[in-house]
Structures are given as C-alpha cells and as structure tokens.
Amino acid sequence: MVLMNLSYRTNYLHTYFKTTVVIPDTGKTNYTAVWLLHGYTGDDSAWIRHVNIENLARKNDWAIIMPEARNSFYSDSAFIPYYSYFIDEFIPKMQSLLPISTDRDKNYIVGSSMGGYGALKIAFLNDDKFSKVAALSPITDIEHFRDNPKGPMAKETFDAIFDSPEKVAKNQLINIFNNRQPKLQILTLCGNNDFMHEDNVMFKNFLSIHAKDHYTWMPVEGDHSWNTWTANIDKVFSWLA
Amino acid sequence: MVLMNLSYRTNYLHTYFKTTVVIPDTGKTNYTAVWLLHGYTGDDSAWIRHVNIENLARKNDWAIIMPEARNSFYSDSAFIPYYSYFIDEFIPKMQSLLPISTDRDKNYIVGSSMGGYGALKIAFLNDDKFSKVAALSPITDIEHFRDNPKGPMAKETFDAIFDSPEKVAKNQLINIFNNRQPKLQILTLCGNNDFMHEDNVMFKNFLSIHAKDHYTWMPVEGDHSWNTWTANIDKVFSWLA
C-alpha cells in the first residue's frame, strides 16, 4: 500500500493544490478509483486523519483519491472555479499520473457533509464518468443550509460562492437531478440527530421516487460529525463493492 | 537544521492550513524569525521549491516561517479573512509552538510579488511586531495591478477580495503608510524588466521622501519571475542581518 502526497500547480485555480492518494502496489494498471471528498473545514488530509483509509483500499484493491477542495463547495465561483477544475483538469491529471481506470464502471465518488453535496452534484452531472455515488450526511438543500442557524458557514462566505438566487437554484441537487435524470447507483445516509436530518429525509423521499430502482437509503444513528462517518464508512465501502 | 511541515485547523479560516518552517536545531529558545511570504499562485512550499532556504537559515541561525496564504492577497475578504487570521491567530500560534522570539527586533517579514505587498502591508500596520520588511517585486499599487493587462489575476477574482473602491483605497500601501507612519527598516527591489517596474519606482520615490532615513532601494535586473527572486534573496537576507 502506497501513501502519496501530491502538490501541483493548477492552471484553473491559479495556484498550487494538494491531493492525498492511497493506492495498492499490487501491480495493476487500472485500479478502481474511489474519489473521496472532504467536508467544509477539511482538506486533503481530513479522511486519513480520521479513518484507516489504507484498510479500505486493501480490502478491495482500490485506489482512493482525496483531493483538497478548500471551502469551495465543489462549485465554480469568482474566487475558485473548483467544479470546472475538478472535471476538466483534476480528473484527467490523476488519470494520466496514476494507474487508475477511466471506465465509469470502475469510478465511484463519495463524500461527507459539503463533500457529500459535492459527490452528488459531480455524479449527477457526470454519470458518464461515475457509476456509483455515496453521500454521508450530505448538504442536500443548500438554500436551507445557508439559512440554518446551526450551520458552520457564515452567510457572507456562502454568498461569495452562490452569489445570486439563480446560481443557488442551478446548484440545488434536486434541480440538477431533474434536469439531467442521471443513471447511476446512489446511496445516502444521515444520522438521526444530524441538524440536517430533515433535509436528508426529504431528499431520500425524492430519490425514492425518482431514482427508485437505483437508490439506497442507509439508516444510521448519530449527529453531524466524524463519529457518524467513521462508524459507517466501512458499510459504505461494502455497498460500493 | 529541521524542516517542519505543519497542518492545522484555523478557527479564523474555518479550515486547515499548512505552513512550512525551517528552523535550526542549535538549541536556542528564541530564534530570530523571518516570515517569508509567497506570491500569487504560490503556497507554503513555493520558497523551498525555488531556493535553498536551509542555507539562508543556517547562515544567520534564524527560523524561517513560510505560511500558506492561498490567493488571499493577505487581506480580509468574505471568502478568507486572511489578514485577521495572520495577525490574531497565525503569529501567536507559531510563537506558542516554536522557539522563536516575540521581540520586534528579532522579527522580519519578507515576500515577493503578492507576498511583497503582503509583507509591506502587514509590516506597515504592525511595526510593533516587525522591525524590518523586505519586498521583492511587490505589487505596490493594487488598483494599477487590477487593471494591468499583464497581470495574472482575473478582475473578478480581484474584485471578490477588494469588493469596493473604499476597500481598494483602504488597502493601498501608500494610504496605509500615510495613516500609520510606521517606523521600521524597509527595503524594496524590482527588476528593470518587471511589468510593475514603473509602479515600484513611484513607490520608491514615495518612500525615499517619507521613510527616507529607514528606506533602502536595491537596484536589480530582471523580470517578474523567480529568476529575479532567486538571484537576489541572498542579498536581501544580508540586508536583514
């Protein structure tokens, strides 16, 4: 098992970004790739600081790619055009540097909290690139999130990214789903004490209808914290397998 | 000589930031600290990737602290309140973790390009914390920089940070200098082929009058690139010593 720390200049983002990768050294040329996204306040080291990611990689002989996203919400903004970077620069860069598959059937995307939102958005918009998406405690309704007094993000920071009602609407997961009707396997979970649990239940109800044959809801306990994600990430990876 | 890579959560910035430190292991309890700032597109690894920083640290037995600044312009914005973070969280954090002096006479701040702007701004506003500042090819006039077609930064990104004419004015180095009349040693340099050379000459003329007994202009050749900064950083450190 190889732990890689990558630091590179991105032309999209006009700066250096970091990515952490765990990749088996079993000699394959096209490992299944799991793109594992961190939440608000995290960075590329967030997952490996909380979870034994190497165990998860070893179990299925998968590569796990953990990009730095800063607090970009995995979205294009004046400050960081992160979504465009992710699709147009980051994925191709990783695919050219690492022995990972470009086949959608061997690419899964997973994230927690803001990273759950990011995973769902990226997957819904790119079901040609990903065949499965799993979101742990995702932000399912960004407008509710903005106005939720329990949320961690200052409204002005949110508004620096989503700077008009049109942009908020365009980036709502339900709207993206309705527009694109993506075809891929979807899993979501959210702890029963999560401050966004109600939003997640509504999203579950939506997907149960509109994505019914390819949607899984995983009922779990817990709040909006790493406790919930560390307790369930193994089951999420088992679902992916 | 010890190379340290630090990764930590910042409460000001609601995320993890990284800092690279080079510090002698000669047993001192209060090393002189040089705060060395990177430019636009850089990160905490920019200086050590271009210059043998350990040699500079060894020569004077100094600690050299290279913070990540992202493309924040070392300024408070809705997206990153970087200036407040730097003064109120970052400096105290480093001073509590590392055996560095808190005495202004043993604290110098240096940067290139956007980092030169940052060094000058931070120093002018905090001459109780720093006794010397050196700026290599600094952005001396942010309004000119914004509108300069040769500049690397999209206008909308600039405007996401400096989002009103008042904010631009408040962050102009000359205005800060005039308001505060800072008392510290100042050095600037700018290559004769730099696209901001003219701005730097005007700034030199201003400082020659208003900071005359504590200002040094170091005439150098070159353009706005690492070639100029690697060619002159030794001389800048000799001036600091």
Place this chain on the structure above:
Amino acid sequence: MVLMNLSYRTNYLHTYFKTTVVIPDTGKTNYTAVWLLHGYTGDDSAWIRHVNIENLARKNDWAIIMPEARNSFYSDSAFIPYYSYFIDEFIPKMQSLLPISTDRDKNYIVGSSMGGYGALKIAFLNDDKFSKVAALSPITDIEHFRDNPKGPMAKETFDAIFDSPEKVAKNQLINIFNNRQPKLQILTLCGNNDFMHEDNVMFKNFLSIHAKDHYTWMPVEGDHSWNTWTANIDKVFSWLA
C-alpha cells in the same frame, strides 16, 4: 490540533530522520509528552495511519511524538546507534523545538511490539525522564524472539544488532530491570492469541513480583497485529491519564 512532520539531520546517526508530532494548539508552554514508538517494519507514520492519534491528543491536551526508529530495535548497533541517539540527541532536540515539559511526571513512553520493547527498555534505563511506560504486545524476551519461527525478523538481521551473547543478555528487559530497579508506573498487555503471549505472561509474573505496587497487567484478546493495538490504545491512554 497541529500535525507536524519533521525531517532533520542527526549527528548520531549520520543521516536524516523523520518524526511525526501531533500537538494541541491550546497555547500551553509545557504539554505533557507521550513518546509513542512503532514496531518492527513501521516508521514515524505507522501510528497515525492506524489510529486517530489526534483524538487521543485532544482528549488530554497532550503532545504525542512519534519518532522514526527504522528496524533498530531501539538499540545501539554498528549500523545505527539508535539508543544513544534517542536519549542524547532526539529527546533534547524535541524538547528544545517543541513546547513540551521536561518534567518526568509529564513524560510517558508507549510502544507496540518492537516499540513495546523499546519503550520498556528506554523507561527502565531512564526513570528519571519518564514516569509511566505502557507496552502493547511487547517483545519481552529478545532471545526467544530471535529463535521464534513465527517472528518476522531474519536471524541475521537480529544478529547484526545484537552481535554477541553478552549484548543479548545486556539488552534483556529482565536483566535491565534487575540491575536498575526502576521506579515508575508500568503497564503491559498482550493478546491471548499473540505468538509471544507466553513470554508476556512470564514477564507479567516477573513484574507482578518485582514491581508489584507499580505494575498493571491489562488482559486483552487478539493476536499480534494492529487489530489488537487499535482496539486497546484508548484504554492505554486512559491508564496514562
């Protein structure tokens, strides 16, 4: 919480070594220090790759220092005079760089497998520096270990370190204990299916007699693997607290 990766030249070892540190940023000047040692085949990243070390640090507001030991057996040999380095160079270097206490009452040493042997040896020889030692599945009898067909280490590699019967004898934990009669709190544990379980029981019986008022045996299940150490490290830290 700060994650630090340190790389530095050691004069004792004639090369560069790495150390990983997790240290709270709560502003203390003399954190309690836990020196956490890896086993055979490990390196300074071994513990953080398997366990959420930051959680353990946060719980008690302790610094946790994880040195690289290579396969030195924490002992002086022609190839690596590691023990001398650890005592005479490494500990003072960390104490001069980091805001950690030099008081024995605030210094604990912990390790697993070869690191458990190292922790016990270092503690027995330096009870002026450490007040508590905990060993998870330690190698308690190096001569048995050398000849145990289940052991991971080639005999010739062992013999390159312990190159005479006298040196083996001098480095046996029981002999060190008998010679020095160290006074500090001691904890050992060993899974019931560990291939060195019998040796550990004998060592427990020895310490129960000779260190009776300051010795604790923690009965646990499991084999000689990270499964056992990850399952019990929390309890070990609770014992330290």
Place this chain on the structure above:
Amino acid sequence: MVLMNLSYRTNYLHTYFKTTVVIPDTGKTNYTAVWLLHGYTGDDSAWIRHVNIENLARKNDWAIIMPEARNSFYSDSAFIPYYSYFIDEFIPKMQSLLPISTDRDKNYIVGSSMGGYGALKIAFLNDDKFSKVAALSPITDIEHFRDNPKGPMAKETFDAIFDSPEKVAKNQLINIFNNRQPKLQILTLCGNNDFMHEDNVMFKNFLSIHAKDHYTWMPVEGDHSWNTWTANIDKVFSWLA
C-alpha cells in the same frame, strides 16, 4: 509539475521507505525517468533541499525519482538488502505506479558521493535497464574510502555492510566493470579539491581505456560538498539530454 511524496511498505526491507518524485503533468504516458541517488547522510529529500529539481524536470519534460537509500551503500547487507530491493522491488513498483518508460533508452541514473557509487554500480550491473549513468564525486574505490581518514563513515559501519574482503572485492566498481563489460554512456566528475580526487582520476584513467568510446570526464573545481554538485548538476543534465 507535480511533487509527489511516496511512503510504502517494502517486503524486501521489512519496513516503510519513502521516495520523492518530481513529474511533469504534461500528459505523457512514458516519461523519460532519471533515477537520482543521494549520498551518505542523505535521504529522499536531499536533492530537492539543495537544487531546484523541478526546473531540471521541466527543461526536458522528464520524471525525476529520488529514492531513500539510508546509509545502505546501495548494497545488500544483513541489515538492509538494498541492492536487491532497488532492482527487484523498487524499480518495478515505480514503473507500475508512474507513467514512466521502461525502455533503457529513456532511463538514466545519477548520483553524488555514495549515490555516485550506487549509480555506477547499479548501471554497470544493469545496462539492460539504463542507457546513461552520471556520477558526481563518486566513491570510486570503496576500500580506499573505508581507510581514508577524511571519510565521514565509521569503519565499523562500513564493515557492517561490506563484511568480508570478498564482499569488498565483489563490490569494487572496477571489478564489476571488468566482469560485466557494460555498454552504456558514462560520465564522471570530481572537484579538484575533493578528498577522493585522486581515486577519481585513477577511475577516469581506467574508464578512458576500457570504456573509451562511451565515457566522458567532466573537469570541475571544488571540494566534496553540495557546492560542487549544485554548481554542476545542470551541466550533467545537459549531458544526459
């Protein structure tokens, strides 16, 4: 340009080793690979701490791979069977992980001091894998080196690796060359004030006769230090190109 830090378990060495890689992100699938070896006391970070390696990589669009070798002398010993690891595990591992060529015409090996010895030995024994080798201030006669009072290595450490006269003889570069008659381009250099300058001149004389049509001697000034290597590494890379 991507800077990669790799940490992985090696089965040959029964532990974790680190490698630093600089690799362009220009999308190639089979970059020319330069294997760049550090000297005694160095580690995988030695070259990037002294030289702007990214510039060298950019100039020719090459990948540069800097393995950790510890003080192994790039040789098999009881403590570290490094040579076998390098050939049988390390090179294949890097070739399976990275988009680098396996063609000998696109593989060069370079090193300084002990790394110069290593580069020459590995190249002489594997001219099917490498088409060019360059050695900066190499240790050309290990027996002289052992007994040279100016050398940095304790005799007992040397003897822990080369533990018999037969092993010394077998590892002398001239003997390896005579046995194998390797066919590849060879460059050596050694500063005129190097304490091993005389040995290098003798080696030059040997190669001038026995490898005459594919040997280059690069006359340089300086002593046995990074000053000499940083002053000449650009010219060495120009020779490779």
